[in-house]
Amino acid sequence: MHHPLTEPARHALYHRLAARNRIWIAHCNLPALLLPLYLSAWTTITLARAVRGGGMGQTLRGMREGWTSRRTQRRRPMSWRTVYQPTAAGRPPII
Structure with a gap:
């Protein structure tokens, strides 16, 4: 695999792919009841950043791309037992 050379600073492709991939990962791995909580928390954090x-612009484009x-x-989705384990250890899967 060959990755194109990019600057280490955040760039347009980073913003778009990070937003898109966050939605994909949440959709693939979280129970349906946690999706709104997780996505609203990270949407707020991502937009503030x-x-x-x-x-x-690229963040919003990535969010739209991920959602559609x-x-x-x-x-x-992970089981509720799997959700409980990191939550009990102080690392809930929401944030």
């Missing part, structure tokens, strides 16, 4: 650091194409990803 985009306002401060730039990349708002999420059904193309295979869904295998």
Whole structure:
């Protein structure tokens, strides 16, 4: 595999793919009841970061792309037991 050479600073492709992939990963791995909580928390955090650091347009584009194409990803949500274990250890899967 060959990755194209990019600058280490955040770039447009990073903002778009990070937003898209976050939605895909949540859709694939979280139980349906946790999806709204997780996505609303990370949407707020991501948009706040985009306002401060730039990349708002690409972030919104990535969110739209992730949301519209999420059904193309295979869904295998974790069990509630798996959700409980990191939560009990102080690392809930929401944030």
